[in-house]
Amino acid sequence: MVQMPETISKTKYEVVIGLEVHAQLKTKTKIFCSCPINFGADPNTNVCPVCLGMPGVLPVLNKQVVAYAIKTGLSLNCGIAKHCKFDRKQYFYPDLPKNFQISQYDQPICKNGFLEVNNKKIGIERIHMEEDAGKLVHAGSDRLHGSDYSLVDYNRTGTPLLEIVSKPDLRSADEAREYAQALRSILRYIDVCDGNLEEGSMRCDVNVSLRPEGSQTYGTRCEVKNVNSFRSLIRAVQTEIERQTEILDSGGKVIQETRLFDESSGKTISMRSKEEAHDYRYFPEPDLVPLEIDAKSEIIEELLTQGIDPEEIINQKGLAQITDTGELEKIVKDILDNNPEQVKQLKEGKEKVRGFLVGQVMKKTSGKASPQIVNQLISKLLN
Ligand code: ADP
Ligand code: MG
Ligand code: ZN
Numbered sequence: 001m002v003q004m005p006e007t008i009s010k011t012k013y014e015v016v017i018g019l020e021v022h023a024q025l026k027t028k029t030k031i032f033c034s035c036p037i038n039f040g041a042d043p044n045t046n047v048c049p050v051c052l053g054m055p056g057v058l059p060v061l062n063k064q065v066v067a068y069a070i071k072t073g074l075s076l077n078c079g080i081a082k083h084c085k086f087d088r089k090q091y092f093y094p095d096l097p098k099n100f101q102i103s104q105y106d107q108p109i110c111k112n113g114f115l116e117v118n119n120k121k122i123g124i125e126r127i128h129m130e131e132d133a134g135k136l137v138h139a140g141s142d143r144l145h146g147s148d149y150s151l152v153d154y155n156r157t158g159t160p161l162l163e164i165v166s167k168p169d170l171r172s173a174d175e176a177r178e179y180a181q182a183l184r185s186i187l188r189y190i191d192v193c194d195g196n197l198e199e200g201s202m203r204c205d206v207n208v209s210l211r212p213e214g215s216q217t218y219g220t221r222c223e224v225k226n227v228n229s230f231r232s233l234i235r236a237v238q239t240e241i242e243r244q245t246e247i248l249d250s251g252g253k254v255i256q257e258t259r260l261f262d263e264s265s266g267k268t269i270s271m272r273s274k275e276e277a278h279d280y281r282y283f284p285e286p287d288l289v290p291l292e293i294d295a296k297s298e299i300i301e302e303l304l305t306q307g308i309d310p311e312e313i314i315n316q317k318g319l320a321q322i323t324d325t326g327e328l329e330k331i332v333k334d335i336l337d338n339n340p341e342q343v344k345q346l347k348e349g350k351e352k353v354r355g356f357l358v359g360q361v362m363k364k365t366s367g368k369a370s371p372q373i374v375n376q377l378i379s380k381l382l383n
Contacts, residue, residue: 010249013210015241016218017170021183023162023193024132024201025068030158031131032059032102039199043137043153051158053098058287061086065160066109068192069129070297072162073110075190076124076183080297084109085290086129089280095134095152103130103163105282109291115166115186117178123167132159162193168207168218173237177230180204185371189362197228204233208240210248219244220254224268226261236261239268322368325377328361331369332377335360347382354378 029036033050050057073080087105108128114121134157140148164183170176184202187193195202209221222244224236239261244254258275259268284290322328335357336343342353354375361374 012213013241013245013248014213014215015171015173015237016168016209016211016221017172017176017237018168018207018221019166019170019176019180020205020207020223021164021166021180022132022203022205023072023164023187023195025065025160025162025192026194027062027064027068027160029062031062031065031129031160032158035158037159038155039201041155043151044155046155047157052154053096059102059285061288061291062160065129066291066293068160069109069127069162070293071190072164072187072192073113073127074297075186076110076113076115076127076164078110078113078124078127080293081107081109081111082293083107083290084293086285086288087282088285089130089282091280093133094150095136095154096131096157097154101131101133102285102288104128105277109293115179115182117175117182120169120175122169122175122179125165125167127162127164130161130163132156132161168209168221173234173241176206176237177233180233181230188359189367189371197230200228203228206233206236206240208237208244209254210241210244219248220256222254222256222268223258223274224261225258225271226263228263232261232263235266236268239266243268321370322365325373328365328369328373329377329381331364332361332374333381335364336378336381343382346378 027037030051033048035046035048035051038046050059070080084104084107086102088100089103089105090100093099093101108126110127111125113124113127115124116122134152134154137151137153138147139151166179170179184195184197187202188195193201197203204227206224206227207221208224209219211217211219222240224240227233227236240259247254256274258271258273260271261268339357339360342356345353346357357378358371358374361369362371
């Protein structure tokens, strides 16, 4: 019997990807209490009765979170809801002692936007606000499972998050990475999130499905969690493509489930069968009043419809982008001269430091340089 090589599939499949990105907001305090947010603080030092879910406490919404959500929504071409509310999402959360998460279910603050990646519009389904859970630290050592017991650090509990959900518009691992990178740049640029994947301030859940090329309906998706670098994002999509291709080729069915990306093996592992929305028993959060957003984040719209030239306002306020490459080149050269160590690293192929250098130029120009031109100038000056 002749064995077919495993990687050659009989049917050609198209991959369909949608990303759910959790972005931790750069507020000074938590979303429903005044505890400080401070990465790396001693465990359980930034906590209070509210974020510890003690009986009788009441949440108070942090205004800055709403402002950041609106800013993000506008940057991603979303509509901003005039009216929205918070909901309780019930679950067994060992790191969220209330055992429900305050989130937004059917009335998110922002809806229907898009982000352009390589001249292609990737739809943004919705953006909602929610609180983060704490951190479980798996400790001790167990021969079979790796740890005997877990410790909980509630410092992160109640940290404000935006969940930014894309439409299933992405068609390759690279496209998904480019979308995530573009999203990260925007969040950093508008200064609402530091976008640090390693520290978990930007987290990606990747939904992947396959369908026969030409098919109009989507296949069953799997959601991969624990993707904490752009490299892992690519590898997670690639492994899912291989895994699902094998299942479909052998006549099997992909089961909708949540899988975990394992950094060391590069494989995805089944974590749990997928919950459905009704499993969470969502209901409106009775301790918070619904939000009414006044029609100001519309003055801009009015300005435009009344025919005032926006360029005039931009010039008046000195908000114009610097596009004079001569002027920019001087600044970029200055930054490169002052950061020889980073320049050396970049030349050695450490692409990460490029972001740092671009950031320095943005800082120097108060954000008025075009990041694209700055990038080109860095490449030009290094060669
Ligand atoms: P859930 O909470 O059940 O994961 P969400 O609406 O938060 O649901 O997220 C669903 C994500 O899955 C979105 O990013 C969406 O684009 C994506 N998605 C939906 N259907 C598919 C599919 N068939 N293939 C790949 N991704 C999908
Ligand atoms: Mg999901
Ligand atoms: Zn607190």
